[in-house]
Amino acid sequence: MSLLKYQALASNWFDLGLFESVFYAYAQEGGTGHAFFGHAQPFMGLYAYVYLWLGPLGLLALQGLALTVLPAWWVWRQYGPWPALALLLYYPLWANALFDFHFDHLAVPLLLGFYVAYERRSIAWALACALLLAWVKEPFALQTAACGVFLIWQAWRLRAADPLSRRWAMAGGVLVAAGLAWFYVATQWLIPHFTGSGGGLDADAFTWLGQGLGRMVVHLLTHPWLPVTEALANPGKLLYLFICFGLLAFIPLLSPQWLIPALPPLLIAMLARSENYYSYGNHYTAGLIAPLIVAFAHGMPAFRRICARCGLSSVAAVRLLCLVLLVGHVMFAPSPLGRLFWSDKVWSYSKQAYWPDARTQRIKSAIERWIPHDPGISVATQNPLNWGHLPRREAYFAFPDGVFEAKAVPGWTLGSAGWRVAPARMRQADYVVLDEKRPWFLLDRGCLWLHGRCTDEAAAQRYRGAVAEVRKRYALVYEDDGFSIFRRTETP
Incomplete structure (x- = not known):
């Protein structure tokens, strides 16, 4: 479905277009710094060449396979059909699969690989999967x-029955040390070196905990109740927890030790004061999917016992569970079984986001004709307008970046001391691509687009003002049914 979404011009600059642009720059410049700009994502180089070979459709196809086919197969073989069904109906899985492209998707097969390796008593594979997980992104x-803490806990709990408990505990210690060490190196050295900031730690969402990693840790250790109070004070965070656990009938809570690896993303979501981190429709739920499904599988026996005490037969319990899973999927998931697929309420979830119409074909043709393929020509595009050759250039902006004033484009140079940040290249958008019939965005801030229109009047006014300014500064080269392409006329 993600491939259909791309073909229907329903992918976004945030974040498929962003990654396409970065992959292109990485492959052209070879700058290792791209992998550590903003986030530490060492898989960047591999994916850059995958993108060059297979294009955006290849990226989306590989992401879909990594999120669905491989995990479902592993879960089915290790835990049986009901956990596999729960996985395939689980809303966060669909949200991650259909929300453009993010490296976060790798967390699902890697965490499942860790759990399956533990279940099959393979220390080497468990270590490999958990260590590779750290390279997905610094969080x-x-x-x-946390995987290391899980192994240590299980080794201590099963020390009398497991002759390999000491080895598992040692493996856990390796994971704890390696995970914390890489997080420190990434956030305190690599990201600041290539970005000039601490990345996510410098975001307003977390600076309320203190300036710098050390102060944040001390603040949390001296105020351990903060995740709970922050969650209780924010209805959005409570909804996030309900979606993640409630759509699995809260069964994962019946086997809590298997949730230990899920604690870091849960704590990040509860402590963040930016909605992006606890929005259940974002990719930040990727790290929760595998732990919750595995905990669901291990919680099933307890669920059956509870149902038996309530007078429900095993068959009735399974039917009840299937009903809960299916209702959750219908209510929230962007699949053909979901209610939102057949409604125009949420544009990106509706069927129109998967089937290109005649207008979409005209837009594609206009982009191909009027936007030069020259990578030196810079483009700014409205967030939900990412297509074709637009990202394959030196400067690719999300509107209105680079439109009203020049914006710095990062670059790297190789010297005797290794890759270093090169002087920023100031670039201004040569072309601007807008569509008033797609959700209105200024950068990544939308305007609550419901039923085909902007329902946030303040955001709508800001968007209209930006478009009006574009019409003053840029020449209109193409317009059709609300879709417009502008070319810069002034010298930056």
Whole structure:
């Protein structure tokens, strides 16, 4: 479905277009710094060449396979059909699969690989999966450490029955040390070196905990109740928890030790004061999917016992569970079984986001004709307008970046001391691509687009003002049914 979504011009600059642009720059410049700009994502180089070979459709196809086919197969073989069904109906899985492209998707097969390796008593494979998890993105290094805590806990709990408990405990210690060490190196050295900031730690969402990693840790250790109070004070965070656990009938809570690797992303979501981190429709739920499904599988026996005490037969319990899973999927998931698929309420979830119409074909043709393929020509596009050759250039902006004033484009140079940040290239958008019939965005801030229109009047006014300014500064080269392409006329 993600491939259909791309073909229907329903992918976004945030974040498929962003990654396409970065992959292109990485492959052209070879700058290792791209992998550590903003986030530490060492898989960047591999994916850059996958993108060059297979294009955006290849990226989306590989992401879909990594999120669905491989995990479902592993879960089915290790835990049986009901956990596999729960996985395939689980809303966060669909949200991650259909929300453009993110490295976070790798967390699902890697965490499942860790659990399956543990279940099959393979220390080497468990270590490999958990260590690779840290390279997905720097927050996942905390999950690597949490995987180590899980192994230590299980080794202590089963020490009398497991002759390999000491080896598992040692493996856990390795994961704790490696995860915390990589998180420190990434956030305190690599990201600041290539970005000039601490990345996510410098975001307003977390600076209320203190300036710098050390102060944040001390603040949390001296105020351990903060995740609970922050969650209780925010209805959005309570809804996030309900979606993640409630759509699995809260069964994962019946086997809590298997949730230990899920604690870092849960704590990040509860402590963040930016909605992006606890929005259940974002990719930040990727680190929760595998732990919750595995905990669901291990909680099933307890669920059956509870149902038996309530007078429900095993068959009735399974039917009740299937009903809960299916209702949750119908209510929230962007699949053909979901209610939102057949409604125009949420544009990106509706069927129109998967089937290109005649207008979409005209837009594609206009982009191909009027936007030069020259990578030196810069483009700014409205967030939900990412297509074709637009990202394959030196400067690719999300509107209105680069439109009204020049914006710095990062670059790297190789010197005797290794890759270093090169002087920023100031670039201004040569072309601007807008569509008033797609959700209105200024950068990544939308305007609550419901039933085909903007329902946030303040955001709508800001968007209209920006478009009016574009019409003053840029020449209109193409317009058709609300879709417009502008070319810069002034010298930046």
